[in-house]
Amino acid sequence: xxxxxxxxxxxxxxxxxxxxxxxxxxxxxxxxxxxxxxxxxxxxxxxxxxxxxxxxxxxxxxxxxxxxxxxxxxxxxxxxxxxxxxxxxxxxxxxxxxxxxxxxxxxxxxxxxxxxx
Amino acid sequence: xxxxxxxxxxxxxxxxxxxxxxxxxxxxxxxxxxxxxxxxxxxxxxxxxxxxxxxxxxxxxxxxxxxxxxxxxxxxxxxxxxxxxxxxxxxxxxxxxxxxxxxxxxxxxxxxxxxxxxxxxxxxxxxxxxxxxxxxxxxxxxxxxxxxxxxxxxxxxxxxxxxxxxxxxxxxxxxxxxxxxxxxxxxxxxxxxxxxxxxxxxxxxxxxxxxxxxxxxxxxxxxxxxxxxxxxxxxxxxxxxxxxxxxxxxxxxxxxxxxxxxxxxxxxxxxxxxxxxxxxxxxxxxxxxxxxxxxxxxxxxxxxxxxxxxxxxxxxxxxxxxxxxxxxxxxxxxxxxxxxxxxxxxxxxxxxxxxxxxxxxxxxxxxxxxxxxxxx
Numbered sequence: 299x300x301x302x303x304x305x306x307x308x309x310x311x312x313x314x315x316x317x318x319x320x321x322x323x324x325x326x327x328x329x330x331x332x333x334x335x336x337x338x339x340x341x342x343x344x345x346x347x348x349x350x351x352x353x354x355x356x357x358x359x360x361x362x363x364x365x366x367x368x369x370x371x372x373x374x375x376x377x378x379x380x381x382x383x384x385x386x387x388x389x390x391x392x393x394x395x396x397x398x399x400x401x402x403x404x405x406x407x408x409x410x411x412x413x414x415x
Numbered sequence: 416x417x418x419x420x421x422x423x424x425x426x427x428x429x430x431x432x433x434x435x436x437x438x439x440x441x442x443x444x445x446x447x448x449x450x451x452x453x454x455x456x457x458x459x460x461x462x463x464x465x466x467x468x469x470x471x472x473x474x475x476x477x478x479x480x481x482x483x484x485x486x487x488x489x490x491x492x493x494x495x496x497x498x499x500x501x502x503x504x505x506x507x508x509x510x511x512x513x514x515x516x517x518x519x520x521x522x523x524x525x526x527x528x529x530x531x532x533x534x535x536x537x538x539x540x541x542x543x544x545x546x547x548x549x550x551x552x553x554x555x556x557x558x559x560x561x562x563x564x565x566x567x568x569x570x571x572x573x574x575x576x577x578x579x580x581x582x583x584x585x586x587x588x589x590x591x592x593x594x595x596x597x598x599x600x601x602x603x604x605x606x607x608x609x610x611x612x613x614x615x616x617x618x619x620x621x622x623x624x625x626x627x628x629x630x631x632x633x634x635x636x637x638x639x640x641x642x643x644x645x646x647x648x649x650x651x652x653x654x655x656x657x658x659x660x661x662x663x664x665x666x667x668x669x670x671x672x673x674x675x676x677x678x679x680x681x682x683x684x685x686x687x688x689x690x691x692x693x694x695x696x697x698x699x700x701x702x703x704x705x706x707x708x709x710x711x712x713x714x715x716x717x718x719x720x721x722x723x724x725x726x727x728x729x730x731x732x733x734x735x736x737x738x739x740x741x742x743x744x745x746x747x748x749x750x751x752x753x754x755x756x757x758x759x760x761x762x763x764x765x766x767x768x769x770x771x772x773x774x775x776x777x778x779x780x781x782x783x784x785x786x787x788x789x790x791x
Contacts, residue, residue: 329570332580339579351644351660352505356499361471362762398631400646400660403583 337367337385339403341390346392346401348382349374373414382408434541435768441488442680443639443671447664448489452781458492461776465759474764478666478744480505481663481760484781486753488671491781493663497762504642504660508741511645512610514630515655516553516693516715517669519617520677520685521633524732527620530692534612537619541593541612544599551599553714554697561606574607577655585650587615603613603700603712607656610715611648614655627651630659637684638672640665657742663758666747670756673716673737674749694737695721710740710770731775744768753782 303310323330344391347360359378371384379394381401389407394400430583441448452458480499484492497503507514522528528537533543537549547557562573573593576582582589590608597604616663618626625632630653635643642665646658653659672678673693677685693714700712702725710717710728719736721727727734732750741748744761748770757777761768778785 326571329576332576333570335580336575339583340575343579347506347646349662351646352503353499358498362603398628398644400644400658402646402649403579405584405649405691409692 334386335390337365337369338383338388338390338407340365341369341372341383341385342381342390342392343401343403345372345374345383346379346394349381350379350394351400371414372412373408373410375408380408382410384410391400422569438763440675443488443668445639447485447667449493450489450491451493452491455780457776457780459507460518461780462494462772464772464776466494469497471497474762475767476765477768478762478764479759480762481758483663483667483758484777485667485671485756486781488754490664490667495663499760500728502642502662504644504662504665506658506745507659507661507666507739508743508745509607509610510519510666510739510741510745510747511655511657511659512607513716513739513747514634514669515610515614515617515653516660517520517672517685518630519553519613519632519692520689522620522629523689524618524683524686528616534616537616538587538591538612539619541616542735544591544595547599550714552613553615553692554600554602555603555605555609556697556699556717557606557612558595558597558599558602558604559590559593559606559608561590561604563605563607574656577608577611578654584653585652586648586656587609587652588650601699603697605712610656611652612652613715614653617655618652634684635665636670637682638665638668638679640668647727663760667756667758669739670747670749670758674751674754674756694718696722708771710738713737729771729774731771732778736774738770740770746770746773747776748774750774750778750782753778755781 344363345359348354348362349356367385369383369385373382380391382389382391387409391404391407392401393404395402465477465482467477469478480497481495489710495501528549531548533545533549534549534552535545541547551557562571564572577586577589590612621629630645642662644660645653647653672684673690676687677683677690693716695713696718698711702723708728711720711722717740719729719732719734721726721734733752735752736748736750744763747760748757
């Protein structure tokens with residue numbers, strides 16, 4: 299063991315880091331699994347409310363929901379007041395429901411039309 | 416003075432005093448009475464602070480969307496910026512928590528619950544936390560192992576998971592699934608989960624059918640509020656933590672209700688005892704070096720109370736000041752002795768905005784005693 303460490307000091311350090319990272323990921327697996335959904339969900343929901351509850355303009359709402367991590371797809375289905383956004387590989391949809399209820403994230407995302415961003 | 420004349424005088428005085436106080440008060444009807452204060456250097460100083468040149472690209476600095484000031488039940492100042500107009504139902508973020516507390520106040524007045532009722536009595540999924548009482552939730556003292564912070568640790572933030580990912584279909588159930596980190600009632604820990612448990616408990620108190628419109632029938636309609644939107648999760652529970660929307664003028668109505676101890680005109684809509692509870696610091700709150708400048712938690716409202724030897728959070732505002740506060744600078748301030756209600760909506764993306772600074776400038780502009788002092 300100590301002979302290996304002496305012979306391969308850098309590999310040993312690297313190995314320890316990899317193992318530590320794997321352990322950290324395992325401990326936080328529930329959080330990490332959910333994480334990619336955040337950007338799409340936040341963008342879709344807050345855009346929907348900005349546009350259809352607060353009645354702000356589309357251009358303003360797009361900049362209002364802008365995050366550090368960019369979205370890779372976006373579609374505002376104005377006829378149905380349904381907003382779909384994609385970020386970190388996850389697509390999410392929010393739907394305007396009624397005057398009092400405002401917007402809500404849907405369990406199933408709508409399909410993004412080709413080339414929408 | 417002869418005795419009979421004296422008696423008659425005291426009788427007349429007594430009669431005058433017994434007139435309902437509403438007699439001399441101004442209340443908003445369908446809309447507010449408007450009596451704008453004249454322009455002054457103090458108003459200009461307030462505007463310079465609240466409405467600097469707005470940069471929508473960098474989003475830096477103080478970015479006020481709406482500033483509305485009510486004195487003695489009338490609008491004396493009102494200004495909007497950015498996309499926000501008088502007709503915009505603006506997102507209140509965590510101001511929603513205080514709105515939920517005031518909605519609960521109506522149910523409290525009807526005797527539908529007590530502060531020491533277990534939450535599980537009204538929301539069965541909390542039976543695994545049988546010791547958590549309604550009062551604990553109102554003080555943000557459930558003791559649940561919650562992580563509110565989102566700006567620095569978005570991966571592990573409980574509130575981000577609740578609103579956008581794992582918790583979004585049923586936010587109260589998501590919160591109830593958390594472990595216990597402290598004995599209920601012993602520790603303040605700001606938690607949006609606690610607010611949504613209150614929202615779910617309200618359904619158990621009033622019944623599923625009445626719940627759907629309860630914030631409107633109990634609170635908004637009696638106050639003449641017409642703009643309110645309150646989004647729900649997929650389980651139909653109002654997102655009591657975050658998602659109420661009202662125009663500034665409508666939010667100010669809740670402020671006036673609170674300024675006048677729960678009374679609206681001649682109706683005691685919310686018991687005074689409930690408002691007193693909202694305005695009482697959580698008994699086990701421990702101010703520390705880290706919490707310096709943080710408002711003091713009451714019953715889902717925030718207080719400027721000097722407690723446990725610590726300085727009050729907003730040194731330039733009166734001790735009695737209380738507020739509903741939300742993400743990105745949303746605020747409803749009530750200064751009861753000055754008869755002032757101030758609504759501020761904003762889109763502050765950094766931490767440059769200061770409650771104390773705004774309240775200091777607003778008092779200089781709108782409180783007659785302070786105005787006179789400054790003028791001398």
